[in-house]
Amino acid sequence: MNALAKIVSDPSVEAEKLPRVPHNLEAEQALIGAILVDNRAFERVSEIIAPLDFFDALHGLIFETISKIITDGRTATPISLAPFFENAEPISDGRTVVQYLGTLARNATTVSGARDYALTVRELADRRSLIIIGEDLAASAYRPESDNTPAGLVEDAEGKLFGVAEREATKGAATVSFAEASKKSLDRILAAYKRGGAIQGLSTGFVDLDKKLGGLQRSDLIILAGRPSMGKTALATNIAWNVARGKWVDDDGVERISPVGFFSLEMSDQQLAARLLSSETEISGESLNRGLLRPDQVEAVIRKQAEISSTPLHIDDRGGITIAQLVSRARRMKRRHGIELLVIDYLQLLSGSKKERVQELTQITNGLKALAKELNIPVIALSQLSRASEKREDKRPQLSDLRESGSIEQDADIVVFVYREEYYIEREKPADTDLTATSEWIAKMAAAKGKAEAVIGKHRHGPVGIVPMSFNGDLTKFSDLADEARLPERFA
The missing domain is CATH 3.40.50.300 (P-loop containing nucleotide triphosphate hydrolases)
Known part of the structure; x- marks a missing residue:
């Protein structure tokens, strides 16, 4: 059991034996109280925080219940929450959970600060996550008999750390106004105009393919x-x-x-x-x-x-x-x-x-x-x-x-098929004794030799169609098809 788990399972050991785990019960209480006073506060924090972000398990359960009630189109108040907690164990000071809900609502100081409270709770939750990741990594590293290699341990830890970093990156607003979106779009249009029709993305190195895909x-x-x-x-x-x-x-x-x-x-x-x-x-x-x-x-x-x-x-x-x-x-x-x-x-x-x-x-x-x-x-x-x-x-x-x-x-977003007719013609070679069929086969092979197609079957940003290409099997190398040897364009 890691240090954080010990504290959560037995809070009495916190002050005596273990360092203080990052948490802020006052911020959690203020956040829940603000939502109970004005449910519009929930809209400001619902994409920032989740029930598991609360250090106090009861606070997390209350927040989860509030979320269900508001999502169902009802108003979350101490009264509407009461049926969910009638049979709950009293809290440490002897009050029932229903009484505690009323206290949280009465003590709410400001609704406007709900987002700041949520950010504080979430940041502390992320710090606790980092503690757990570090302790789990150390515990696994201490066990040489573990099936996981050091490289595997690093990879697992990196994935978990990136998950925390990803949460940090989503603290901003989830929605974008049309004014902001249209401004970004205009910037891209003007940049394309300055390029004079040149491709916007990375070049594939193939002129015709770039023209089709952009x-x-x-x-x-x-x-x-x-x-x-x-x-x-x-x-x-x-x-x-x-x-x-x-x-x-x-x-x-x-x-x-x-x-x-x-x-x-x-x-x-x-x-x-x-x-x-x-x-x-x-x-x-x-x-x-x-x-x-x-x-x-x-x-x-x-x-x-x-x-x-x-x-x-x-x-x-x-x-x-x-x-x-x-x-x-x-x-x-x-x-x-x-x-x-x-x-x-x-x-x-x-x-x-x-x-x-x-x-x-x-x-x-x-x-x-x-x-x-x-x-x-x-x-x-x-x-x-x-x-x-x-x-x-x-x-x-x-x-x-x-x-x-x-x-x-x-x-x-895009599906491109690689197709070489030469491959199939080559496997249809007739018997040498059939001179007419062999002559036709040779002509077909000559027409298809060294030619390939990039068949664009789906293109979310533009047209589908076929891009003729050259293929050198000895060098496993594709190139643009020379102008004089172009195949007629066919659209799917």
Whole structure:
């Protein structure tokens, strides 16, 4: 039992053996009294404080009862609360709880101070939370037989500490006036006007994709989906690399870099780095992995590695993690490295606390969208697709192909499918003895060779449609499609 628990269970030990736990009973009493005198005070504090924030358990129960009564559209007074506490144990000085409620209302000095009382109570509750976190961490660290590693203990503590910090950040007003909202909107419009139509978000590094998406927008959850071997990891890696290597000028004319966080849950950090080296040196991944290099190529790889080694791309390749662990680590990346983009490859490899898989996927996508808003950065999450598209004659993916949960489509601001017709044509090769079919197959392969599509199936801020792209399988590299080879645009 920690020190705080001892005091709560037996207040008599507080003065004798333990330091004074942060609390202010007078503020708690004044807050409840103010609400009982004028229920409008509840509106000022309901989003600041919760029943568990009260040090005195009875005060917390009274506040919870007041909340229920007011939410039901009734007036909370000592009289309306009385039936809830008729059978309650008397308080320490012998008064009944009903008598105590009347005393709190009579002694209320000012209703206008209710918000200040609530902030005081909440701040002290947060201080008690910090004490508990510290004591729990110390107690766990004292137990070497515990299954939790030191790194796990730090991660758990970080998550709890961030929860306290998040509460502190929500002390301000929860609502925004239209005047304030419209002023912010006007500022964005004028900034866009000054850019002369240039994209507002982070550039993906692909001109046509940027035109369609307007860049990657802050707080957006972007789902990048495709069947296996379509190249979704390659496209995500290319985008992450382009963002990390690029520079942008903010509205104040200051040139900035954009660090990127990359959760590679399937590939190791070395495999990811090898892909990028292949793309940058234009040496095939197979040649790099097998060491089939000429001396000049070895020198080129060494030079390129030194040149790009300082690129602010931060990779976490630990697999088998939960959405809670990912959120904790992403917060750490934001705090330490100031990441401006987060990429997760891929969301089906994450787990949640729900037993049923559809509910678990819903928890994961909800968590990723909340993370994008919290960190105020775009989050790209890769997703597998069901086999449904392969059963259709037109195998181009659709929103209904998103695997396992409709929450993926619901929570996403943008859904982009990666599609390469070449992959399917290649697997339809006829027998060599059928010359007519083989000739037709060769023509189809030539037309589709090296071409890909980014199919925008959902776009909360703009149009959907198809963006033609080029794909080099040897280098796992996407690029803009040359003008002379453009495919006709088709809208979904």
